[in-house]
Amino acid sequence: MQKTGKLELTWVGKYESKVIEPRILVENPELSYGDPNSENMLIHGDNLIALKALEQDYAGRIKCIYIDPPYNTGYAFTHYDDSVEHSIWLSLMRQRLEILYTLLDDDNGSLWISIDDDERDYLKVLCDEILGRANFVCSVIWQKKYSPQNDAKWLSDNHDYVLVYAKNKAVWRPNLLPRSEEANARYKNPDNDPRGPWKSGDISVKRVTPKDIYEVITPSGRRVLPPAGTSWRLSKETFDDYVADNRIWFGPDGNNVPSIKRFLSEVKDGMTSLTIWLREEVGDNQEAKREVKELNSDDVFDTPKPERLIEKILKLATKEGDLVLDSFLGSGTTAAVAHKMDRRWIGIELGNHAYTHCKVRLDKVIDGEQGGISKAVGWKGGGGYKFYELAPSLLVPNPIIPEIKQINPVYTFEMLCEAICKLEGFKYKPNGRIHGQSSEKRFIHITKEFVNGEYVNSLIATLGEGQSLLIYGTKIQSDLRLPDNIVVKKIPKDLLDKCTFESEVR
Ligand SMILES: C[S@@+](CC[C@H](N)C(=O)[O-])C[C@H]1O[C@@H](n2cnc3c(N)ncnc32)[C@H](O)[C@@H]1O
Known part of the structure; x- marks a missing residue:
């Protein structure tokens, strides 16, 4: 990660972040919709944990990340609170931006962040530190409103920004826009x-x-x-x-x-985008409200973005089939637009509106709804997504002696195996007695049976030349003698420093 050197924004608590446990994602098939083979993911939960959960499989794979985080304007909206202490907001953003950075594709990845005047400059400096000042592309000005608000105390603000960063600006180039x-x-x-x-x-x-x-x-x-x-x-x-x-x-x-x-x-086969985006071209707040009202008239989401705004970003930053991520999904605009534009997508939303708005909207998109950009892109419906919840922490305090940690009782054995694979950096791929693999030659086995010499030997017999095995067990013979290619670890003792507890994540 590139650092800015001398210039650094600091605040109380900047370096207090905890190690985050990479949790597993648990599909809720009853809420998944459409094509069962779809890789699109709608994830309900805190995005810090969700992003950490995605890191192992998606590092370096996302072409475009668009986020529209709470702007920290001081309001309490119906569906989420937009008023946290300034330093807390910065810490929240910093932790998330660090993981977002690792998820971006090294050459063709770009990050687009909606923000307004309240936090824009702090966010810019923070992003410079995480993504590298040299990777700052531009600050788009989006005309979000048309009518002046004459009751505004100072000036009637009618624009937001979209900060644009490339993971590697020397290589990344936006697509040209179709000529109008x-x-x-x-x-x-x-x-x-x-x-x-x-x-x-x-x-x-x-x-x-x-x-x-x-x-x-x-x-x-x-x-x-x-x-x-x-x-x-x-x-x-x-x-x-x-x-x-x-x-x-x-x-x-x-x-x-x-x-x-x-x-x-x-002339070139398309047009280079300007940095001032007017409402005639990409819509405004009113248009966005109208779009979400059509989908959910009794509980209208307060702060949606217009589909045309996201369409322009995805036109510039992606092509068909690319992976798009939005970790502050709100009413689901990014996922809906990505879906209609034949991009693959991952959306994360903490609030209950993951069910009441994102899911409802995306189901309608799959059924072929004709609002937003549908007509312009010739959307006819199709595709699908899987709905995921975040698994709770793998370890929990023992109800009688809280200092002692134990496996969370809601974990099935399969979940336990998947979680340990993730914590140890193995890909979960159950096959006979093997539960996962981290390279051609390195495997992991997890068991609740008693691990003694005989048990280890029976596993060694299944290994090929030059292969090694990590065994995780709950009951292990104390004086085991092991060959060099076998490591035995104990559940939960050897997992303690890899796990964080619910109360420790912010
Ligand atoms: C400004 S809204 C996004 C609106 C979205 N662009 C749209 O078009 O509907 C911000 C969203 O971020 C969500 N959010 C805030 N903190 C979050 C967190 N820690 N994890 C996941 N989502 C979060 C809020 O619940 C809210 O829905």
């Missing part, structure tokens, strides 16, 4: 050029290069020089070639200062 009718309409063909419509471009540049300052004689006979302090963009030789090729325009009467003809047929 409006942009194409600026190309005309007043001289009926057989190469088609064109637009005139400035032929002078703000630099003084003596060899590129020469007199041009217009067809009408007028002599022109580049304006003071500028030179022609083209050398005399190239200029003459351009004139011969009818690429220089002197105006309808042949008397204007020359300009270059830029043909529509020769």
